[in-house]
Amino acid sequence: MTPRILSIAGTDPTGGAGVQADLKSIAAAGGFGMAAVTALVAQNTHGVRSVHTPPHDFLREQLAAVFDDVTVDAVKIGMLGDAETVAVVSAALEAHPVPHVILDPVMVASSGDRLLNEDAEAAVRDLVRRVDVITPNLRELAVLCDAEMATTLDEGIEQARGLAAETGTVVIVKGGHLTGPEADNAVVSPDGAVHHVPTPRVDTQNTHGTGCSLSAALATRIAAGDSVATALEWATRWLHEAITHSDALDVGTGHGPVDHFHRMRRLEAAASARPWAPRTDVPAPTPHLAPAGPHTQAMWDATGEVWNEIMDLAFLRELSSGALRHADFAFYLDQDAQYLNRYSRALALLSSRAPAQADQIFWAESAREVLAGEAQLHRDWLGGNDLEVTDPSPITLAYTNFLVASCAVEPYVVGAAAVLPCFWLYAEIGMELARANTPDHPYHAWLSTYGGEEFNAGARAAIERTEAALAAASPEEREQAMTAYLRACVYEREFFAQADRAW
Numbered sequence: 001m002t003p004r005i006l007s008i009a010g011t012d013p014t015g016g017a018g019v020q021a022d023l024k025s026i027a028a029a030g031g032f033g034m035a036a037v038t039a040l041v042a043q044n045t046h047g048v049r050s051v052h053t054p055p056h057d058f059l060r061e062q063l064a065a066v067f068d069d070v071t072v073d074a075v076k077i078g079m080l081g082d083a084e085t086v087a088v089v090s091a092a093l094e095a096h097p098v099p100h101v102i103l104d105p106v107m108v109a110s111s112g113d114r115l116l117n118e119d120a121e122a123a124v125r126d127l128v129r130r131v132d133v134i135t136p137n138l139r140e141l142a143v144l145c146d147a148e149m150a151t152t153l154d155e156g157i158e159q160a161r162g163l164a165a166e167t168g169t170v171v172i173v174k175g176g177h178l179t180g181p182e183a184d185n186a187v188v189s190p191d192g193a194v195h196h197v198p199t200p201r202v203d204t205q206n207t208h209g210t211g212c213s214l215s216a217a218l219a220t221r222i223a224a225g226d227s228v229a230t231a232l233e234w235a236t237r238w239l240h241e242a243i244t245h246s247d248a249l250d251v252g253t254g255h256g257p258v259d260h261f262h263r264m265r266r267l268e269a270a271a272s273a274r275p276w277a278p279r280t281d282v283p284a285p286t287p288h289l290a291p292a293g294p295h296t297q298a299m300w301d302a303t304g305e306v307w308n309e310i311m312d313l314a315f316l317r318e319l320s321s322g323a324l325r326h327a328d329f330a331f332y333l334d335q336d337a338q339y340l341n342r343y344s345r346a347l348a349l350l351s352s353r354a355p356a357q358a359d360q361i362f363w364a365e366s367a368r369e370v371l372a373g374e375a376q377l378h379r380d381w382l383g384g385n386d387l388e389v390t391d392p393s394p395i396t397l398a399y400t401n402f403l404v405a406s407c408a409v410e411p412y413v414v415g416a417a418a419v420l421p422c423f424w425l426y427a428e429i430g431m432e433l434a435r436a437n438t439p440d441h442p443y444h445a446w447l448s449t450y451g452g453e454e455f456n457a458g459a460r461a462a463i464e465r466t467e468a469a470l471a472a473a474s475p476e477e478r479e480q481a482m483t484a485y486l487r488a489c490v491y492e493r494e495f496f497a498q499a500d501r502a503w
Contacts, residue, residue, distance in 0.1 A: 003031040003223035006066055006098075007216060008089055009078025009106075010039035010051070016257025017043070017209030022076060022216040024260035028238065029220035034070065036062040038089075039081050045208055045252030053081055059088050067096040074100035074223035076216045077131070081116070086123035090130065100222050101131040104215040108139040128167050133228060135172040135215040153184055160188035170228055172218070176210060185214075185236050187229050195229040197236045200323045206246035206256035213258060214239050237325075237503060238263055241314075270501060276490045279305045288431045289424060289456060292463045295470035295478065299417070299485050303425075306489040310425070311432065315499050319443060320436045328499040329443065335498065338392040342400035343422060344370040349407040350415045359465055366458060380445070395498045399491040406484050413469040417481035420466050421488040426450060427459035 007022035015021070019035040026033035038059060042049040066072065075098045080086050093101060105124050107116050116124065125144060128134055134144075138156050142149040145163050150156035153175045160171035173186040180201065187195040214235050221231035242258035249259050282304035291297035310316065315332070318324035344367040351363035392400065403422075407415035430450030437447040449455065470478055 003073040003220055004070060005031045005033055005216070005220050005223060006070075006072045006075045007033060007035045007078065008038060008063070008075060008080075009035070009104075009212065010041045010081070011037055012041060012043055012209065014044045014252060014257070016045065016251070017212050018078065021209040021212045021257065021260070022078065025213040025216035026076075026220050028242075028260050028264055029217040029235070030224060031073075031220035033216075034066055034072075036066060038085050039079055041079070045254035045256050047254070051081070053085070056084050056088050059085065060092070063088070063092040063096075067092065072096070072098050074098060074102065074219045076219040077101065077103045077127075078212055078215070079106040080124065081120065083117075083119040083123040086120065086127055090123075090127060093130070100133075100219060102133045102135065102215055102219040102222070103127060103131040104135045104211055105140050105144065106211075107143050108137070128163075128169055131169060133170045133172060133218070133222070135174065135211065135218065137174055137211055138177045141171070141173065151178070153178065153182075153186065157186055157188055157194055160186075161192050161194075164188050164190045165192065172215075172228075172232060174211070174214070176207070183240075185232055187232050189228075195232070197229075197232050198325075199236050199240045200318075200321075202240065202243045202246075204243060204246055205254075206249070206258060207243060208252075208255045208257050210239060210243065210258060213242070213260065234503065241266075244314075267501060270494075270497070276487065278302075278486055278490055280486070282308065287424075287428055289427055289459055289463060292460075292467035293471065296420075296463050296467045299420070299466075299482060300424075302482065302486060303489055306486070306493055307425075307428075310429065310493045310496060313493070313497050313500070315496050316429065316433070319447075320433050322436075322442045324443065328502075331499045331502050332496075334390055335393055335396045335495070338390075338396050339400060339495070340370050340373055342392070342396075343403060343419070344368075346400070346403035346407045346415070346419055349404065350412070350419060353407065353412045353415060355412065359469075362461060362465060366462070369458070393498055393502075395491075395494050399488075399495055402487065402491065410480065410484070411473070411477050413466075413473040413477050414480045414484045416462075416466045416469045417485040418488050420462055420485060421492050423459040423462035425489060425492050427456050430455065 005026045007019050009022060010018045012018040012020050018041060019037060023033040023035060036059060040052040040054065075093065077089060080089065107121060107124060128144065136144060138150050141156060141159055145159045147159055150159055153173065156173040160173045164171045168190050171188045173188055175182065175184045183199055183201040185197045185199065217235040217238055218231050221234050222228060226234065241263050242260055245259045245262040246256060249256060251257055280302035284301055284304035284307055287300055291300050315328065347363050347367035347370060351360045351367065354360045354363055403418055406418035433447050437444060441447060470481060473481065
């Protein structure tokens with residue numbers, strides 16, 4: 001069932017924070033959002049201009065209207081403003097118990113200015129004890145702990161340990177206000193347990209409303225059945241993508257909002273049933289492995305758009321930088337093992353269709369090496385990291401079925417063109433990624449394998465054999481081969497991209 005989430009917070013007419021951001025975040029996280037407004041805020045990407053607090057009786061009426069009619073699975077509380085507002089919200093939650101209550105204690109502005117008077121601060125401190133999870137920024141955490149603001153995530157975690165133990169409430173520690181390449185978050189439980197959620201920092205000024213957005217998404221995922229740790233992992237990753245693509249929104253001239261729906265649009269595009277039709281007029285870079293003749297040159301020249309899309313994938317960018325999440329790499333390795341097992345069958349079938357003995361030997365030997373590579377992958381990576389091989393994903397299954405069918409029933413040259421991207425594109429990607437490879441890179445061994453000369457030698461031989469097959473083929477067969485090659489290139493893109501769809 002879709003979780004029903006009530007946001008109790010102030011407004012932002014530019015849509016980046018407050019209930020407007022909460023509703024977007026709830027929708028993006030898979031929930032149905034509702035809102036009761038505590039304050040009408042005149043603000044934009046440059047800051048708050050004024051705040052109007054409606055009569056408290058009207059807030060009571062809003063809350064009663066929701067609770068009298070709708071089953072609420074979680075409440076996310078944001079801006080409260082004054083002690084009487086806190087009292088109204090607390091009374092409503094006592095009268096209408098909700099399974100999950102997440103409080104984003106809006107107490108201190110990014111500038112460091114206190115947003116609540118002493119009575120309101122005391123009321124919020126009391127409310128902290130009554131909710132399930134709180135998501136303060138480091139300045140607010142310091143106020144709640146009556147301490148100086150933490151300057152490292154570890155210091156924040158230690159402050160949160162004391163607060164969680166004292167209040168019995170789970171505390172989310174957020175590293176967004178720190179400096180450095182990481183903006184990690186953490187879950188701190190009342191028993192002192194800590195779950196660390198790493199995330200790289202994004203170089204942008206567009207972080208307006210990130211606190212509101214994270215807590216609303218967190219509430220939604222918890223209401224959907226996730227543990228707090230799993231919910232924070234999801235919300236952190238989602239928000240990182242939303243921040244990464246915030247600049248393209250071009251909303252406001254100050255600290256702009258994040259792109260709450262980027263992930264949703266990305267997944268929608270991936271789910272499209274429109275036939276693949278990659279453009280072939282986009283210039284391709286000069287390959288590391290040269291084409292073997294005019295036919296493979298034409299194939300590479302047609303690869304420009306797909307190549308650019310592949311190299312722009314978050315999976316490959318994070319793999320190159322070393323920031324790729326272990327879970328993503330584990331998923332990729334699992335699917336790579338599934339792929340290699342089936343790819344070897346395609347190569348064996350291609351060997352049986354090859355007209356020349358030398359080609360038969362090459363493709364058959366390649367099939368053997370692929371199987372040996374799969375076994376090595378199991379030993380070195382999957383087994384060594386306690387990862388279980390599962391089943392092929394829909395993308396892996398579709399790609400390998402396409403390769404097997406191309407090699408089994410299509411002319412030999414079409415099968416050769418279909419399997420070529422796994423040789424050639426993989427080698428090119430490996431050599432590009434090798435630029436960032438160092439002995440202390442977290443994925444050093446994998447980058448060394450696919451950027452190494454042994455793999456490149458096999459790719460050169462595959463290019464040469466495909467060129468020879470194309471030279472001997474009819475014009476119709478060459479056209480079929482080009483179509484198969486481009487489809488396989490798109491499948492390569494989808495194969496790398498699928499780890500970003502597995503969460």
